[in-house]
Amino acid sequence: MSDRPLRLVVLGLSLSSSWGNGHATTYRALLKAFAARGHQVLFLERDVPWYAGHRDLAAPGFCDLALYRDLGELERWQPAIASADAVIVGSYVPEGVAVGDFVQRIARGVTAFYDIDTPVTLAKLARGDDEYLSAHQIPRYDLYLSFTGGPTLARLEQAYGAPAARVLHCSVDEVAYAGLDRRKRWDLSYLGTYSDDRQPVLETLLLEPARRAPQLRFVVAGAQYPPHIAWPSNVERLEHVPPAEHPGFYAESRFTLNVTRADMVRAGHSPSVRLFEAGACGTPVISDVWDGIDALFRPGEEILLAASAGEVLDILLGCPEGARQRLAKAFQQRVLGAHTAAHRAAELEAHLRAAMRRDHHLAREQAAT
Template identity: 40%
Template sequence: MRMVIFGLTVTSSWGNGHATLWRGLIRALGGMGWSITFFEHDTPYYARTRDLHHLDGGDIVVYPDWEVIRQIAEHAIEQADVVIVTSYCPDAVDASLLAQSACRGLKVFYDLDTPVTLARIEQGELPAYFGPEGLRDFDLVLSYTGGTAIDALKTTLGARLVMPLYGHVDPERHRPAEPRAEFAGDLSYLGTYAADRQAGMERLLVRPALRLPERRFVIGGAQYPLEFPWSENIFFVRHLPPADHPAFFCSSRLTLNVTREAMARRGWCPSGRLFEAAACGAAIVTDAWPGLSSFFKPGSEIIVADTTDDLVAALHLPDSDIDEIRRRARERVLDEHTSAVRARDLDRILSDARHGSTPQQPLKEAV
């Protein structure tokens, strides 16, 4: 089976979560017999920060301009069994139109940013990765978010068939690693700066750091502004390539997840960092959001902290409790949230859609 993807980027993980997800998924699909080509616009931002030059399980076409690549893209689409266009792809509208006219197989849109998409539509703005027709012309829409977002994509953008395809982790790339002194801390956080995460960061990292000056807090990521409220015991590690993520997660006693506002409000949108950290054997503290218990069991596989007091209490948990949490979380993610599991889900969803049957939910949503 041939698959063509038009996405944001697979070659650079700088400041986005798409690349790592695609790398794991494509690697797993390639192992199942899929032949995959990923088309990526050569944008300067990602060109300066590439951390992948060979794609396991697939081929990469990096192009400077849509018109330059259009004929090659059309030929690839004509030969494809499945064409996937994604959110934030710079040429998503052109690629979608070409897929509608040239694809004889399944036409799919994958929104890896569903809460952001829906929030912008609620504000009266149509994201640049859709044309005025929305999603009505696609055979299948995949959503990084489940729950109420599934119906919202149908009512607001005209999607006919929507299935969740959640985040995941490649355990060959994310697994326990030796701690490194430069990453050592009592609490770590790995993620790109986002203004709508700042309130959570202040509540669950900045204020605990002020309250516990003897503890060490470490932030790894990109795009942090100078005005971020640093303190003497908050240390910063500039953007880390995926190869360094395991050591980062394994160098702190606890690692923190803070959910973006739109994602927390809708729920059912686990960050890929959650699965990465768990696969590395980290003990995770997270803010609460609807659907969390369908991915990890609070109190047993993950620690939930809503307030500064909750976070401080987590830091005072005995080592034995933290070790049990990290062990159970790793077991859960290896059973249910690997790239191989998601690849099998996707393969089944695509097969069902091609044959006209209704795909089954890949994950039972707990109430």
């Protein structure tokens, strides 16, 4: 099969709004780089009120973006879905099971599920929760793209019947997330939407250090934090930082904190997009600990790991500026050398073309019998 440009349709949670989700920045980086490889992309997004009031990319220049109000309105895009070389359905799409059934029924090209939340998805399926994906759909997707690597890929194939489970980690647009020279406002920052399972770790690795070291400055940026949280006086709160302001946010942080959701810690091999964004901006990261992080970064040389408030404070109070800058430089080099959107777009293209070849060979075998 020739390596002609591909026509790709993506039905994802959001491209237009980064408010309260990490999907938008992931899709923006990946699809911008994918389009730069010469491919055509259509992104179909459910028009929901909580994103409608917070759109920060209403007209992307790298792909076509269309909003649909309900499943009935989605049907108007049936010709584009049917004729595409590949169609990707993403995790957390509203009425995702119905959307997936629709795609699997009409798409003539490769169909793929892109799971930016794989451990959460599998935990949901184990509980019988089919919020956006049903177990019966997994074998019918030609490709399962998982932001989680490691043993989870074998589990998807062996336990759920995925024909091809492939890792597709998040990434960073290295042009949009370039390092800036800014005065440091905070000793430790955190950027992330509230979640119940992350909050205890945030409490341990940021709020408790803030209480113990009132002379240091901290910030927590993100939406949906409940009003009952008692923020120490040296912790600044920002409700939302749009992607265009992320580089400045990181540049004004001596260190930034990575906190991983509980299901992803249990699965391991689940790097957050915030890791790559901070790295591209040249900001060193203090991360919680999970299996597989040492396969991505060298602990102590490119990233620092902490499991307690005391360990965080040892870093903030004991790391000389020269050592901090060397750490930041090494981390940045690793991210730019292996984890940019250009890297992921090449991986995505390779996965889609491999699935197209498998479908082509299968069709020929069926025709010969």
